[in-house]
Amino acid sequence: MKTKITAILILLLLTGLNLTWAQTPEDSLKNALQELKDRLDGVSENMATLNSDVFILKWVKISGYIQARYEYNDSSQNGVAGGYDVSKNLNANNFYIRRGRIKFTVQPGSSSKYVIYFDASKNTVSLKEAYVELYKNIGKHNLTLTFGQFNYPFGYEIEYSSSKRDFPERSLAENNLFKGERDRGVNLTWALPKYLQFNAGLFQGYGIEDKNFTWFDPTKAKDVIGRAKVKLGMVDFGFSGNWGKTYFPGSAAVSGVTTWYDANGNGVIDPGEIKTTAPKAAVPAVEKDKIRYGADAQVYLDFLPLGGTGFRGEYYQAKDNDKDERGWYFWVSQNIYTKFGSAVRYDYWDPNTAEDKKDDATGTLSLALHYFWDSYVRVTAAYDIPHQLKDNSIFSKYSGDRKDNRFTLQFQFMF
Amino acid sequence: MKKLIAVLGILILSVTACLAVFAGKAITIKGSDTMVILGQRWAEIYMNQNPGAVIQVTGGGSGVGIAALINGSTDICEASRPIKPSEVDKLKERFNTTGVEIPVARDGLAVYLNEENKITELTLDQLKGIYTGKITNWKELGGEDAKIVLYGRENSSGTYVYFKDNVLKGADFAPQTQTLPGTAAIVNAMAKDKYGIGYGGAAYAKGVKYCKVKKDVQTPGYEPTLENIKNGKYPISRYLYWYLRNKPTGEIKKLVDFVLSEQGQQIISKVGYFPVK
Numbered sequence: 259m260k261t262k263i264t265a266i267l268i269l270l271l272l273t274g275l276n277l278t279w280a281q282t283p284e285d286s287l288k289n290a291l292q293e294l295k296d297r298l299d300g301v302s303e304n305m306a307t308l309n310s311d312v313f314i315l316k317w318v319k320i321s322g323y324i325q326a327r328y329e330y331n332d333s334s335q336n337g338v339a340g341g342y343d344v345s346k347n348l349n350a351n352n353f354y355i356r357r358g359r360i361k362f363t364v365q366p367g368s369s370s371k372y373v374i375y376f377d378a379s380k381n382t383v384s385l386k387e388a389y390v391e392l393y394k395n396i397g398k399h400n401l402t403l404t405f406g407q408f409n410y411p412f413g414y415e416i417e418y419s420s421s422k423r424d425f426p427e428r429s430l431a432e433n434n435l436f437k438g439e440r441d442r443g444v445n446l447t448w449a450l451p452k453y454l455q456f457n458a459g460l461f462q463g464y465g466i467e468d469k470n471f472t473w474f475d476p477t478k479a480k481d482v483i484g485r486a487k488v489k490l491g492m493v494d495f496g497f498s499g500n501w502g503k504t505y506f507p508g509s510a511a512v513s514g515v516t517t518w519y520d521a522n523g524n525g526v527i528d529p530g531e532i533k534t535t536a537p538k539a540a541v542p543a544v545e546k547d548k549i550r551y552g553a554d555a556q557v558y559l560d561f562l563p564l565g566g567t568g569f570r571g572e573y574y575q576a577k578d579n580d581k582d583e584r585g586w587y588f589w590v591s592q593n594i595y596t597k598f599g600s601a602v603r604y605d606y607w608d609p610n611t612a613e614d615k616k617d618d619a620t621g622t623l624s625l626a627l628h629y630f631w632d633s634y635v636r637v638t639a640a641y642d643i644p645h646q647l648k649d650n651s652i653f654s655k656y657s658g659d660r661k662d663n664r665f666t667l668q669f670q671f672m673f
Numbered sequence: 674m675k676k677l678i679a680v681l682g683i684l685i686l687s688v689t690a691c692l693a694v695f696a697g698k699a700i701t702i703k704g705s706d707t708m709v710i711l712g713q714r715w716a717e718i719y720m721n722q723n724p725g726a727v728i729q730v731t732g733g734g735s736g737v738g739i740a741a742l743i744n745g746s747t748d749i750c751e752a753s754r755p756i757k758p759s760e761v762d763k764l765k766e767r768f769n770t771t772g773v774e775i776p777v778a779r780d781g782l783a784v785y786l787n788e789e790n791k792i793t794e795l796t797l798d799q800l801k802g803i804y805t806g807k808i809t810n811w812k813e814l815g816g817e818d819a820k821i822v823l824y825g826r827e828n829s830s831g832t833y834v835y836f837k838d839n840v841l842k843g844a845d846f847a848p849q850t851q852t853l854p855g856t857a858a859i860v861n862a863m864a865k866d867k868y869g870i871g872y873g874g875a876a877y878a879k880g881v882k883y884c885k886v887k888k889d890v891q892t893p894g895y896e897p898t899l900e901n902i903k904n905g906k907y908p909i910s911r912y913l914y915w916y917l918r919n920k921p922t923g924e925i926k927k928l929v930d931f932v933l934s935e936q937g938q939q940i941i942s943k944v945g946y947f948p949v950k
Contacts, residue, residue, distance in 0.1 A: 566769030
């Protein structure tokens with residue numbers, strides 16, 4: 259047995275020596291290089307797969323912002339004053355999420371784009387935008403076709419993101435005429451990007467926040483909306499128009515009803531114990547003209563050492579439900595170096611310009627101050643002072659002005 | 674509430690005053706990878722001559738630099754492409770300005786080949802065909818029977834945008850284009866890959882050869898030399914820019930004046946680009 263083991267050991271030793279003799283330094287280097295090359299090939303293959311995966315990921319862009327807010331209202335009362343009825347909601351001083359937005363954009367090339375955009379605010383989640391965009395460049399002319407749910411191509415304020423605006427809310431005119439700022443439709447944009455842009459589109463006409471027509475249009479005709487914008491560098495201006503119909507639902511006929519109740523229990527129905535409601539005739543549904551015109555201008559000046567100064571103004575004239583409406587605002591914004599910004603705006607809105615409705619206009623003075631914490635966070639303190647106007651004149655406040663001033667403190671994170 | 678307005682007013686004034694006092698700080702320059710070396714050279718020499726000045730220069734790509742200018746995280750953006758109208762709109766929204774554009778240098782966008790590649794010149798149409806994936810083998814261009822390996826820049830790069838707009842005429846890059854972070858990385862890859870093709874700033878071309886570029890089949894091919902770029906014979910040349918948010922004042926104005934001075938422009942030639950003055 260010992261002899262066998264010794265023989266095996268000698269054989270192994272010899273084999274080993276033989277191997278060592280056979281492997282010259284050159285061979286060893288070649289082997290090492292080959293091994294390294296194989297490994298590199300493996301890494302290159304993995305890199306190619308990784309590159310292709312990352313390439314697809316680059317199509318996708320996620321952006322969004324949150325506006326967490328505290329509001330203090332002059333009109334607030336403690337809920338205790340409302341007694342048991344919580345629905346009266348007398349208190350308007352609240353912490354709440356005004357906007358919680360997230361947008362997914364997928365753009366695989368330069369010819370098309372997919373966008374879906376959600377809002378989670380207060381206690382609801384809603385679809386803000388969902389559209390497909392197609393692009394075609396002919397020389398310096400850029401054509402864009404947008405189909406789906408997206409911003410109305412009307413005016414300046416609508417396209418100006420709430421994440422960038424100096425004030426917590428848009429103007430009263432915009433809020434009344436274009437609730438939700440978005441609608442379903444199709445829009446064609448032709449642009450010479452540096453100088454000119456024209457939009458023309460067809461829309462449902464009710465917006466995404468209409469309570470009656472949440473997704474469907476009761477009228478066959480669609481709204482036509484158009485906008486022309488001119489960019490001159492320091493000065494930009496635009497004109498917009500909206501022509502359409504608004505549907506007003508009718509109501510069925512109601513029969514007259516007579517009821518009586520022996521309230522005093524004397525066994526006789528006294529005259530005061532008989533109640534009669536008059537019959538109502540059916541009211542037919544009607545379509546009424548909806549016309550809106552707008553003009554806007556922005557001027558950017560760089561004359562103060564503090565930073566840029568922006569002047570923005572917009573005018574709205576509208577006809578809705580046989581009423582003429584008018585609104586405008588003027589807004590001055592001043593940057594204070596890179597960390598701070600300030601702004602002041604006067605906002606006028608008259609929901610009915612008729613002679614007999616002379617005291618229903620509102621003028622709101624708003625002040626805002628921003629602090630930019632970093633590239634993502636903006637803290638805003640704003641104060642709104644609305645006034646009921648007498649004779650619709652901005653110089654004459656109504657004597658019974660409501661107690662409705664509002665202070666807003668807002669923290670915004672945007673990415 | 675009147676008190677609140679007064680408090681807000683006082684706050685605005687206090688902040689303004691504080692910022693005016695603390696306005697002096699390091700100057701940050703961010704943007705084009707093509708321009709990083711140039712920016713660093715300017716900064717080094719400027720800081721040597723102005724001991725109190727502190728300048729930080731970083732790359733990331735022209736798009737990244739412009740985004741930093743818009744979000745306020747850089748004072749100066751270096752860009753190897755002009756700012757887009759959509760980016761100017763963002764500046765208007767955030768800073769109420771249209772920005773200030775200063776062309777600081779000129780560059781010939783070089784097309785690189787491996788030194789062993791037999792091809793020496795290509796037309797603009799051929800380059801477009803190669804990078805859009807229509808021409809995939811060197812044999813189609815008179816070279817060896819080997820697959821063309823495409824190297825390019827990331828889409829945040831001004832070089833990428835310039836090449837796409839001016840050579841591909843807006844068409845998309847072929848999906849097989851390998852994107853690399855910076856022209857230096859492209860040059861490295863080209864030096865190792867016999868069948869590769871890449872593009873980037875002329876200043877980085879070490880260990881690879883320039884491919885001569887022809888406007889069309891009839892015209893001769895030219896390399897991106899100072900003479901060819903200045904006389905307009907080289908077909909892919911561009912300005913390199915500095916972008917600011919506002920009209921320059923204080924230390925930033927001094928730096929801009931230095932860059933545009935005779936000394937500043939001489940530095941451009943030493944780095945490998947071409948002066949504008």
